[in-house]
Amino acid sequence: xxxxxxxxxxxAEHPDLLVGLGAPDDAAVYRLDEARALIVTTDxxxxxxxxxxxxxxxxxxxxxxxxYAMGGRPLLALNIxxxxxxxxxxxxxxxxxxxxxxxxxxxxxxAGGHTIQDKEPKVGLAVVGMASPDRLLTKGGAxxxxxxxxxxxxxxxxxxxxxxxxxxxxxxxxxxxxxxxRLNRDAAEIAIEVGVRAATDITGFGLLGHATELAEASxxxxxxxxxRIPLLPGAEQYAAAWIFPGxxxxxxxxxxxxxxxxxxxxxxxxxxxxxxxxxxxxxxALPPDQREVFAAQMAARQAPWWxxxxxxxxxxxxxxxxx
Amino acid sequence: xxxxxxxxxxxAEHPDLLVGLGAPDDAAVYRLDEARALIVTTDxxxxxxxxxxxxxxxxxxxxxxxxYAMGGRPLLALNIxxxxxxxxxxxxxxxxxxxxxxxxxxxxxxAGGHTIQDKEPKVGLAVVGMASPDRLLTKGGAxxxxxxxxxxxxxxxxxxxxxxxxxxxxxxxxxxxxxxxRLNRDAAEIAIEVGVRAATDITGFGLLGHATELAEASxxxxxxxxxRIPLLPGAEQYAAAWIFPGxxxxxxxxxxxxxxxxxxxxxxxxxxxxxxxxxxxxxxALPPDQREVFAAQMAARQAPWWxxxxxxxxxxxxxxxxx
Numbered sequence: 001x002x003x004x005x006x007x008x009x010x011x012a013e014h015p016d017l018l019v020g021l022g023a024p025d026d027a028a029v030y031r032l033d034e035a036r037a038l039i040v041t042t043d044x045x046x047x048x049x050x051x052x053x054x055x056x057x058x059x060x061x062x063x064x065x066x067x068y069a070m071g072g073r074p075l076l077a078l079n080i081x082x083x084x085x086x087x088x089x090x091x092x093x094x095x096x097x098x099x100x101x102x103x104x105x106x107x108x109x110x111a112g113g114h115t116i117q118d119k120e121p122k123v124g125l126a127v128v129g130m131a132s133p134d135r136l137l138t139k140g141g142a143x144x145x146x147x148x149x150x151x152x153x154x155x156x157x158x159x160x161x162x163x164x165x166x167x168x169x170x171x172x173x174x175x176x177x178x179x180x181x182r183l184n185r186d187a188a189e190i191a192i193e194v195g196v197r198a199a200t201d202i203t204g205f206g207l208l209g210h211a212t213e214l215a216e217a218s219x220x221x222x223x224x225x226x227x228r229i230p231l232l233p234g235a236e237q238y239a240a241a242w243i244f245p246g247x248x249x250x251x252x253x254x255x256x257x258x259x260x261x262x263x264x265x266x267x268x269x270x271x272x273x274x275x276x277x278x279x280x281x282x283x284x285a286l287p288p289d290q291r292e293v294f295a296a297q298m299a300a301r302q303a304p305w306w307x308x309x310x311x312x313x314x315x316x317x318x319x320x321x322x323x
Numbered sequence: 324x325x326x327x328x329x330x331x332x333x334x335a336e337h338p339d340l341l342v343g344l345g346a347p348d349d350a351a352v353y354r355l356d357e358a359r360a361l362i363v364t365t366d367x368x369x370x371x372x373x374x375x376x377x378x379x380x381x382x383x384x385x386x387x388x389x390x391y392a393m394g395g396r397p398l399l400a401l402n403i404x405x406x407x408x409x410x411x412x413x414x415x416x417x418x419x420x421x422x423x424x425x426x427x428x429x430x431x432x433x434a435g436g437h438t439i440q441d442k443e444p445k446v447g448l449a450v451v452g453m454a455s456p457d458r459l460l461t462k463g464g465a466x467x468x469x470x471x472x473x474x475x476x477x478x479x480x481x482x483x484x485x486x487x488x489x490x491x492x493x494x495x496x497x498x499x500x501x502x503x504x505r506l507n508r509d510a511a512e513i514a515i516e517v518g519v520r521a522a523t524d525i526t527g528f529g530l531l532g533h534a535t536e537l538a539e540a541s542x543x544x545x546x547x548x549x550x551r552i553p554l555l556p557g558a559e560q561y562a563a564a565w566i567f568p569g570x571x572x573x574x575x576x577x578x579x580x581x582x583x584x585x586x587x588x589x590x591x592x593x594x595x596x597x598x599x600x601x602x603x604x605x606x607x608a609l610p611p612d613q614r615e616v617f618a619a620q621m622a623a624r625q626a627p628w629w630x631x632x633x634x635x636x637x638x639x640x641x642x643x644x645x646x
Contacts, residue, residue, distance in 0.1 A: 005419070005420065005423055008420075008423045008424065008427050008433075009423070009427065009432045009433060013432075014432045017399065017432055017434055019434075020399065020432070020433075020434025020435055021432070021434065024435065027435065028399060028401065028434030028435045030398060030399055030434070030451070032355065032359075036355075038361070038451065040399060040401060040434065040435075040449070040451055041401070041435070042365075042401045042403060042435075042436065042437045042449050043437050044403075044437065044439070045439060046439075075353060076340065076343065076351060076353055076363060078351065078363060078364070078365045078449065080365060080367075080403065080449075082405070082445065096328065097328065097331075100328055100331045100332070101331065104331050104332065109332045109336075109337045109340055109343070109344070110331075110332060110343075111340055111342075111343030111344070111351030111353070111363065112343055112347065112350065112351045112363075112364070112365075113365065114365045114366050114367065114447075116367070116368060116369075116445065118441075118443075118445075119442070119443075120441075120442075122405065122439065122441075124437075126363070126365050126401065126403075126449035128353070128361065128363055128451060
């Protein structure tokens with residue numbers, strides 16, 4: 001009765017599933033017709049901040065981000081919630097409104113969901129978006145010569161970990177939460193408009209983990225310039241005190257074999273590049289001839305971005321980090 | 324900052340969301356164009372049986388059922404899983420294969436998902452399906468004169484509750500599990516083909532809870548004939564011993580005000596009609612002139628069904644149960 005999973009779903013039997021079998025990307029992509037493809041994704045997690053509204057907003061921004069990272073536009077979302085029966089109703093309302101306001105900001109609509117009772121809260125979304133099948137942002141679309149663009153600073157892992165043991169400055173947590181609540185909408189829409197074909201979003205595997213996946217899928221090597229990688233206020237201080245979530249150490253173990261560090265990079269600065277992020281930015285491979293129009297359109301929307309490196313032909317390792 | 328939810332999503336701003344705002348139905352429905360509408364739903368729960376393969380298969384059949392209950396055809400699904408880190412890998416594999424085989428049987432494909440660590444396992448699916456916007460099965464489409472069709476026997480709540488305290492006969496649990504693993508595909512496809520417009524699936528609110536929702540949404544009264552309502556082997560015995568899950572008592576409290584019992588129905592038989600079901604059958608409102616072709620097509624596929632009552636004009640209560 002039990003057959004291996006790869007026997008159950010053969011790509012040839014699902015020709016319209018453009019992304020979803022084989023190498024994982026940020027979300028599944030299903031072709032509806034010549035002009036339209038569905039983007040489908042789900043994400044949910046335990047509280048990352050104490051404030052219930054912010055928790056909901058971050059969970060929603062994080063789930064919506066997978067649609068943006070594929071070049072899609074969110075259409076509708078379903079709430080996914082596991083909540084303790086003794087959680088005050090006002091708190092549940094604030095979580096749900098945090099999620100709903102982000103979905104609305106994304107131009108989508110919450111159309112239902114499923115809630116169960118659970119000891120520890122978990123919330124998130126299942127999201128359905130729409131994209132053009134010939135204008136997707138995939139991990140495999142990066143080419144030598146492309147510039148590497150990052151749209152949010154790093155450090156949400158070490159800052160929220162510091163906050164859990166009351167070691168974070170309140171202002172640092174406020175700033176980190178604001179970035180986590182921020183949608184990746186502007187960069188995704190502009191990237192699609194200018195003709196970008198490769199991107200991913202930075203979440204649990206950290207910058208170097210997700211960068212590795214992009215490099216491997218595209219068959220290229222990414223050259224990152226550590227000095228140009230933006231960090232959240234306070235991140236370097238907590239990193240120097242070696243306050244990291246467990247996931248950051250796991251990321252380093254999983255990915256450091258494919259990373260060559262050129263020059264003298266302090267240990268805690270390297271570790272920050274592995275820091276597990278929540279609702280991080282997009283990492284975009286921007287062809288150089290599109291750089292000017294990308295910059296102009298991002299500036300017109302006052303959308304933040306940093307050029308953090310570039311892409312070359314595949315070397316012995318997928319990632320090279322210059323100190 | 325906090326606005327009430329109904330201010331965030333106004334139906335007029337989402338004209339293509341045919342079902343999802345306002346009165347809840349089995350799944351959200353989003354119109355893509357004249358001929359096609361997306362059906363989107365999510366469901367997940369803690370183990371209902373000990374066998375990991377069966378648990379996965381039941382969770383998947385249950386989640387897929389919401390697509391069938393709206394008249395849709397499942398296209399793709401995402402796994403949703405919260406699993407204890409110490410669960411043996413073979414068990415996780417069996418749960419996942421149980422889910423995958425059901426998705427495959429439904430003609431759909433698993434295209435990704437999200438897994439987190441959790442103390443108590445929860446698994447299920449987010450499912451995207453496709454339907455014709457003018458051939459949906461909604462709760463609001465039932466009309467006086469329609470016959471009431473049920474496609475699975477009742478009693479999964481009391482049988483699985485009996486099994487948890489080792490009071491269930493093994494054969495009874497095997498039979499209940501087989502029904503819970505069964506897809507609602509045949510009845511849904513045939514209902515759509517013959518022109519049915521109203522259905523719902525029987526899950527946590529029990530037969531009378533879901534029947535009430537259908538009656539209220541359609542503005543009709545449902546007349547159920549208790550003697551014709553199918554019961555799983557053993558269900559009546561456990562019911563007579565008053566072995567019910569907490570949800571069944573909650574259903575009775577919530578819905579009994581709208582139920583008039585005509586004749587002499589034993590308490591435990593009435594309670595079985597409120598029994599919280601997992602992956603239950605479809606409750607279909609079948610126009611009488613379609614009864615013959617529906618019966619012939621169901622017979623051709625050897626698909627089980629029972630005629631359990633009929634629909635009349637709205638009376639003082641939504642439900643009348645004849646003993």
